[in-house]
Amino acid sequence: MTxxxxxxxxCVAALAAAAPARxxxxxxxxxxxxxxxxxxxIAVWVEKADxxxxxxxxxxxxxxxxxxxxxxGRYDFNSGPxxxxxxxxxxxxxxxxxxxxxxxxxxxxxxxxxxxxxxLSHMFSQSxxxxxxxxxxxxKSGDPGWDxxxxxxPMVFTDxxxxxxxxxxxxxxxxxxxxxxxxxxxxxxxxxxxxxxxxSISTATPPAGGCAKIxxxxxxxxxxxxYVMWVEVSKSFDYNSTYNMTTxxxxxxxxxxxxxxxxxxxxxxxxxxxxxxQSESTASTQAYxxxxxxxxxxxxxxxxxxxxxxxxxxxxxLRLELIPGTSDRVEVDVKPxxxxxxxxxxxxxxxxxxxxxxxxxxxxxxxxxxTTGSVSGYTIMIRAGEPITPDNFASSTPVTxxxxxxxxxxxxxxxxxxxxxxxxxxxxxTGLLPLTQYWIGIQAYDKCHNVGPISVGQFITPDVQxxxxxxxxxxxxxxxxxxxxxxxxxRRFRDQLLERSVLGELAVETYYxxxxxxxxxxxxxxxxxxxxxxxxxxxVARVKRLRW
Numbered sequence: 001m002t003x004x005x006x007x008x009x010x011c012v013a014a015l016a017a018a019a020p021a022r023x024x025x026x027x028x029x030x031x032x033x034x035x036x037x038x039x040x041x042i043a044v045w046v047e048k049a050d051x052x053x054x055x056x057x058x059x060x061x062x063x064x065x066x067x068x069x070x071x072x073g074r075y076d077f078n079s080g081p082x083x084x085x086x087x088x089x090x091x092x093x094x095x096x097x098x099x100x101x102x103x104x105x106x107x108x109x110x111x112x113x114x115x116x117x118x119x120l121s122h123m124f125s126q127s128x129x130x131x132x133x134x135x136x137x138x139x140k141s142g143d144p145g146w147d148x149x150x151x152x153x154p155m156v157f158t159d160x161x162x163x164x165x166x167x168x169x170x171x172x173x174x175x176x177x178x179x180x181x182x183x184x185x186x187x188x189x190x191x192x193x194x195x196x197x198x199x200s201i202s203t204a205t206p207p208a209g210g211c212a213k214i215x216x217x218x219x220x221x222x223x224x225x226x227y228v229m230w231v232e233v234s235k236s237f238d239y240n241s242t243y244n245m246t247t248x249x250x251x252x253x254x255x256x257x258x259x260x261x262x263x264x265x266x267x268x269x270x271x272x273x274x275x276x277x278q279s280e281s282t283a284s285t286q287a288y289x290x291x292x293x294x295x296x297x298x299x300x301x302x303x304x305x306x307x308x309x310x311x312x313x314x315x316x317x318l319r320l321e322l323i324p325g326t327s328d329r330v331e332v333d334v335k336p337x338x339x340x341x342x343x344x345x346x347x348x349x350x351x352x353x354x355x356x357x358x359x360x361x362x363x364x365x366x367x368x369x370x371t372t373g374s375v376s377g378y379t380i381m382i383r384a385g386e387p388i389t390p391d392n393f394a395s396s397t398p399v400t401x402x403x404x405x406x407x408x409x410x411x412x413x414x415x416x417x418x419x420x421x422x423x424x425x426x427x428x429x430t431g432l433l434p435l436t437q438y439w440i441g442i443q444a445y446d447k448c449h450n451v452g453p454i455s456v457g458q459f460i461t462p463d464v465q466x467x468x469x470x471x472x473x474x475x476x477x478x479x480x481x482x483x484x485x486x487x488x489x490x491r492r493f494r495d496q497l498l499e500r501s502v503l504g505e506l507a508v509e510t511y512y513x514x515x516x517x518x519x520x521x522x523x524x525x526x527x528x529x530x531x532x533x534x535x536x537x538x539x540v541a542r543v544k545r546l547r548w
Contacts, residue, residue: 027217027218027220027336027337027339027447027448028217028218028276028334028335028336028337029215029216029217029218029334029335029336029337029447029448030046030057030215030216030218030229030274030276030332030333030334031213031214031215031216031331031332031333031335032044032057032058032213032214032216032229032231032272032330032331032332033211033212033213033214033323033330033331033332033333034211034212034231034320034321034323034329034330034331035209035210035211035212035320035321035322035323035329036205036206036207036208036210036212036233036319036320036321037208037209037235037313037314037315037318037319037320037321038207038208038314039083039084039085039205039208039235039236040060040205040206040233040234040235040319041060041062041063041068041095041096041205041233041234041235042058042059042060042096042205042206042231042232042233042234043056043058043059043060043063043096043099043100043230043231043232044056044057044058044059044214044229044230044231044232045057045099045102045103045229045230046216046227046228046229046230047102047227047228047230048225048226048227048228049225049226049227049228049273053102053103053104054222054227055216055219056099056103056198056201057201057214057216058201058203058214058216059198059201059202060202060203060204060205061202061203061204061205062085062134062205063095063096063172064173064176064196064198064199064201064202065175065176065177065196065198065199065202065398066134066135066175066176066177067110067172067173067174067175067176067192068085068092068095068172069091069092069093069095069096069100069170069171069172069173069296070091070107070109070110070170070172070173070174070175071088071089071090071091071092071110071161071174071175072089072091072110072111072112072113072117072159072160072161072162073089073090073091073112073117073118073119073120074090074091074117074118074251074253075090075091075092075093075094075295075296076090076248076250076251076261076262076263076295077089077090077120077250077251077253077259077262078138078250078251078256078258078259078260078261078262079236079259079260079262080139080141080146080258080259080260080262081139081141081145081146081147081149082236082237082260083149084134084149085236085262086134086135086136086139086149086151087135087136087138087259088130088135088136088137088156088158089120089138089158089159090262091109091110091170091172092262092296093170093171093172093295093296093297094234094263094266094267094292094293094294094295094296095172095234095267095296096172096232096234096267096292097171097266097267097292097293097296097297097298097299098230098232098267098269098290098292098299098300098301099230099232099299100171100172100296100299101171101298101299102230102299103171105171105173105197106169106170106171107169107170107171107172107173107174107195108163108164108167108168108169108170108174108188109163109164109168109169109170110161110162110163110164110170110174110188111161111162111163111164111165111168112159112161112162113126113159113161113162113186114126114159115165118251118253118254119253119254120138120253120254120255120258121254121255122158122159123159124157125184126159126184126186127157127158127159127184128157128158128160128180128181128184128185129155129156129157129181130155130156130157130158131177131178131179131430135156135158136150136151136152136153136156137151137152137153137156137157137158138255138258138259139152139258139259140257140258140259141259141260160175160178160180160185160186160189161174161186161188161189162186162187162188162189163186163188173195173196173197173198174192174195174196175192175193175196176192176193176196176198176199176398177193177397177398178192178193179397193395193397193398194395199379199398200379203377208314209321211323215376215447217337217447217448217449218276218334222276223276224275224276224277224278225275225276226273226274226275227273227274227275227276228271228272228273228274229271229272229273229274229283229330229332230269230270230271230272231269231270231271231272231320231330232267232268232269232270232292233267233268233269233270233319233320234266234267234292235264235265235314235315235319236262236264237260237262237264238264238265238315238316238319239264239265240264240265240307240308240309240312240315240316242265242307243263243264243265243266243294243307244264245260245261248261248263248264248294249261263294265291265307265308265309265315265316266291266292266293266294266308267291267292268288268290268291268292268308268316268317268319269288269289269290269291269292269301270285270287270288270289270320270329270330271285271289272284272285272330272331272332274332274334275334276334277334278336279336280333280334280335280336281333281334282331282332282333282334283331283332284326284328284330284331284332285328285329285330286322286327286328286329287304287317287329288304288308288317288329289301289304290302290303290304291304291308304317337447337448339368339369339446339447339448339450340448340450341368341369341370341450342369342370342446342450342451342452343366343367343368343369343370343375343444343445343446343450343451343452344366344367344370344371344421344444344452344453345366345442345443345444345452345453345454345455346363346364346365346366346378346425346442346444346455347363347364347366347455348362348363348364349361349362349363349440349442349455349456349457350362350363350457351457351459352426354459354460354461354462355461355462356432356434356435356461356462356463357430357432357433357434357461358428358429358430358432359428359429359432359438359459359461360426360427360428360429361426361427361429361440361457361459362424362425362426363424363425363426363442363455363457364422364423364424364425365418365419365420365421365422365423365424365425365444366421366444366452367420367421368421368446368447369446371421371422372421373420373421373446374418374419374420374421375418375444375445375446375452376418376445376446376447376449377418377444377445378403378418378442378443378444378445379398379442379443379445379451380398380399380403380427380440380441380442380443381393381394381396381397381398381399381440381441382396382397382399382429382438382439382440382441383396383397383438383439383440383441384433384436384437384438384439385436385437386439387439387456387458388439388440388441388454388456390454393441393443393454396441399427399429399440403418403425403426403427432461433461434461434462434463435460435461435462435463436460436461437458437459437460438458438459438460438461439456439457439458440456440457440458440459441454441455441456442454442455442456443455
């Protein structure tokens with residue numbers, strides 16, 4: 001295959017052997033099935049009958065990957081829009097507090113770099129770009145994007161925080177989706193991803209009304225006996241007569257008019273006792289077991305009471321729907337699986353589109369057993385500037401966009417799943433840099449979490465298209481690199497402030513009319529470049545003192 005600027009330069013290779021053989025010919029799998037309402041955060045975990053924590057088996061992506069429980073800012077910040085909680089600030093310590101306090105791990109608490117826990121406005125010099133949603137700048141009801149649940153501006157800059165200097169800890173992981181921006185992000189940001197152990201069990205929140213099935217391969221060393229499956233479900237803006245904007249008002253901070261109070265009814269928890277043995281068994285529950293703290297300060301499981309709604313669909317105790325044909329909201333199915341054959345590797349990786357900052361990659365799906373059947377999921381990593389290898393695969397950047405799934409039959413009806421081997425699958429990549437070489441690694445796994453080989457492809461993003469204006473010509477010439485930190489500050493000043501006013505737009509248009517030929521002269525002379533840097537220095541200093 002010959003590479004072109006619009007296709008992937010292919011270099012698929014099997015980089016890892018299949019998973020080690022199991023001690024016997026069976027793995028035992030626990031399937032957990034439920035039907036969620038919209039916009040939920042969910043944790044699923046296993047405990048022994050005596051309350052000993054065993055394992056977290058599922059965590060929705062905004063909590064697991066995007067750090068919802070451990071972001072800078074006070075927990076009771078407003079947020080919005082209600083259809084998608086898109087604000088980047090506020091450590092939601094109350095999102096899944098029962099799970100958070102029962103699982104044994106803790107992490108450094110993430111604070112704002114300036115130490116102002118009440119602030120919604122932060123300095124340009126401490127704010128770096130968001131790669132893509134889920135986070136937008138704080139907005140008001142009625143702002144563009146509020147009703148659609150989308151960002152009003154194409155580029156958002158946020159303070160990614162720093163480890164709390166006083167040693168405070170959190171029961172939630174920090175963000176795992178970040179690549180540090182030198183000179184803007186703190187040194188702490190480089191450690192966030194390595195601290196987060198939940199990437200392999202994290203997916204996007206299941207769609208409302210669809211059947212969700214979580215498959216957990218029981219560790220071979222786990223003894224037969226009695227266990228409990230726990231499912232904690234949280235929903236922002238879930239108001240009732242006890243928990244609402246009046247009883248839980250917004251904090252008295254600057255920009256309090258932005259967003260709406262996010263706090264509604266606390267998380268609700270379902271529990272299902274089940275038994276691990278040699279034969280298949282099932283268990284289920286209809287009623288919730290209790291609810292978590294409103295502020296998430298402890299892991300207390302409060303018994304059901306009248307403060308939690310039980311008669312409003314998709315709210316309170318009804319955040320999980322009844323499974324059709326049953327009176328159950330959570331079903332647990334324990335069964336042996338004969339599965340020692342790992343999936344094959346993804347084949348024919350190619351890019352259908354490549355743009356300066358995005359790409360769509362396709363590949364032919366492998367099977368559950370080699371090239372037969374359907375896999376249970378994929379681990380996909382991307383790396384810039386150097387090839388993906390078995391040694392650096394796990395430390396590469398996880399691709400947060402899901403592979404396009406199909407459907408398959410499940411315990412509670414049709415569920416999202418992956419089509420059989422030989423089907424073309426695709427994944428969208430965003431937040432890329434122009435003129436950069438990327439490697440993408442794809443590894444499939446089956447229901448017993450046997451993993452296949454890592455298949456790797458590479459591609460180069462093109463430069464921005466003619467007519468696209470996204471560089472500061474004079475500043476680029478003066479500093480010698482479009483990616484220089486000061487150039488980024490000036491570009492953001494242009495995008496976020498100047499272009500919001502008529503006079504600012506005129507200034508920008510004038511700048512782009514005259515500066516390209518001037519930049520050509522400056523760029524060819526070290527003396528002129530040094531002089532231009534001196535002229536730009538006070539502007540850069542002033543911009544650094546501004547707040548976003």
